[in-house]
Every structure is written in structure tokens, then in C-alpha cells.
Amino acid sequence: MADFVAECTAEADAISELTGRVTAFLADAHVDQRATHHVALVLEELLTNVATHGGAPAAAVSVSLAVSPARVSGEVVDGGRMFDPSRERDADLSADVSKRAIGGLGLVLVRRLTESLAYERVGDRNRTTFSIGRSTTS
Amino acid sequence: MELTEETRGRVILVTARGRLDGSTSQMFGARLEKLAAVPEPRLVIDFAGVDFVSSAGLRAVFTVLKRVKAGKGRLALCAVQAPVREVLDIAGFTPMLDLHPAQAEAVAALA
Numbered sequence: 007m008a009d010f011v012a013e014c015t016a017e018a019d020a021i022s023e024l025t026g027r028v029t030a031f032l033a034d035a036h037v038d039q040r041a042t043h044h045v046a047l048v049l050e051e052l053l054t055n056v057a058t059h060g061g062a063p064a065a066a067v068s069v070s071l072a073v074s075p076a077r078v079s080g081e082v083v084d085g086g087r088m089f090d091p092s093r094e095r096d097a098d099l100s101a102d103v104s105k106r107a108i109g110g111l112g113l114v115l116v117r118r119l120t121e122s123l124a125y126e127r128v129g130d131r132n133r134t135t136f137s138i139g140r141s142t143t144s
Numbered sequence: 145m146e147l148t149e150e151t152r153g154r155v156i157l158v159t160a161r162g163r164l165d166g167s168t169s170q171m172f173g174a175r176l177e178k179l180a181a182v183p184e185p186r187l188v189i190d191f192a193g194v195d196f197v198s199s200a201g202l203r204a205v206f207t208v209l210k211r212v213k214a215g216k217g218r219l220a221l222c223a224v225q226a227p228v229r230e231v232l233d234i235a236g237f238t239p240m241l242d243l244h245p246a247q248a249e250a251v252a253a254l255a
Binding site: 025040115118 | 199
């Protein structure tokens with residue numbers, strides 16, 4: 007059972023507003039600040055990718071979160087073009103400023119901040135699920 | 145995202161407050177690039193009031209950095225909050241940036 011459910015369009019202002027609501031929800035649920043920040047950032051990146059790669063930024067994306075003692079689990083479902091965030095290549099982080107390609111950073115962050123990340127195409131929808139561990143120190 | 149600017153001798157000090165994400169990074173980048181469009185720009189951006197930076201924000205910082213370097217100038221960031229520092233570290237940006245814990249040191253370093 008999801009604890010937080012929302013829909014938003016994959017447009018920058020709507021995404022920003024949603025992640026603000028998620029931050030408040032997780033704080034109320036006593037999730038530690040670090041995990042809260044990571045969930046908000048992962049959602050920001052996944053939703054932004056729906057706009058960038060999905061081809062239909064005005065279409066609704068559904069977001070749901072479930073909070074359990076050890077982790078926050080999330081699901082993003084959108085009706086955009088097929089885009090599998092778990093398969094994209096990482097950006098080259100070792101090149102210097104003049105040579106760095108600047109694309110792909112969002113997914114680098116998503117992969118590093120999540121303890122699990124999965125994708126499936128369900129009918130005409132992309133379903134991305136992830137989990138982020140909560141702090142185990144009291 | 146709010147930006148305020150002041151000059152400290154040769155240094156332009158920009159204080160940023162709010163989120164640097166997809167909805168604010170364009171404005172941020174445009175404003176900073178304008179400030180960097182002088183010969184040998186010396187820019188300090190105070191990040192004490194920035195609690196969230198996404199990849200869009202990182203790209204904006206990167207673009208400003210490139211502009212500053214192209215003008216043979218210097219860019220420094222100060223007072224970066226821990227969650228933002230973590231994002232800079234993960235993205236591999238930290239070695240490229242001149243980071244200072246406090247505003248006074250950053251301004252002094254570029255003066």
C-alpha cells in the first residue's frame with residue numbers, strides 16, 4: 007500500500023512543486039534528511055527524464071512512495087516513449103572540464119543514490135521503481 | 145531561486161537562495177553567464193541558502209564555469225551545504241570547482 011500518491015506533468019515547475027510536497031511528506035514520516043533529499047532528487051531526475059525522453063511533457067506521470075522502517079520505495083509510471091533508466095550508459099566523469107560531456111548526469115545521480123532501480127515496460131507505459139535506504143542510526 | 149549580487153573590489157559576489165533545479169537553472173545560468181561576460185571575471189557564488197541541486201543545476205554551474213574559464217577568470221563557490229556537496233561529489237564536479245567553507249575566504253581567494 008502506497009503512503010504517498012500523486013500525479014504531475016513532466017514540466018519543470020510541476021516537478022519542483024511535487025518534490026517539495028514529497029520532502030514535506032517524508033519529513034512528517036520521520037524519514038532522515040539525507041534519505042529525504044535523495045528521494046526528492048531521484049524523483050526530480052526521473053521525472054525530468056520523462057520530459058526529455060518521453061516526448062510528451064504535458065502528459066500525466068504518476069508517482070507513489072511507500073515508507074517502511076528500512077527504506078523508502080518509489081514508483082514512477084509514465085506514458086511516454088520507452089526509456090529504460092537502468093540501461094543508459096554513465097556519463098564520463100573522468101574527463102576534464104574542456105572535454106566533459108555534460109549529458110547523462112541525472113542517471114548517474116539516480117544510480118548512485120538508489121539501492122535498487124528497476125524498469126519494465128507495461129503495455130504503453132514505462133514503470134520505474136526504486137528504493138532508497140533510510141539511515142539506520144537513531 | 146533568488147540571486148542577489150554585490151561587488152567586493154574586483155570580485156562579484158552572488159548569493160543564491162532556494163533550489164537549483166529544472167525550474168530555476170535556466171534563470172540561474174543566464175544571470176551568472178551575464179556576470180561572467182567581462183574580461184577575467186572573478187565570481188563567488190555563496191551557496192549557503194541552496195538546499196537542493198539537481199543535474200539541471202549542475203549543468204548550469206558547469207556552463208558558468210566554462211564561461212569563466214574562457215574569459216580567463218575564476219569562479220569559487222562557498223558554504224555549500226552537505227547534501228549539495230554530496231551531489232557535486234557524485235557527479236565528479238568537486239575537483240573542477242574552487243570550494244570554500246565561508247564567504248570571506250572565497251572572496252579573499254579571488255581578490
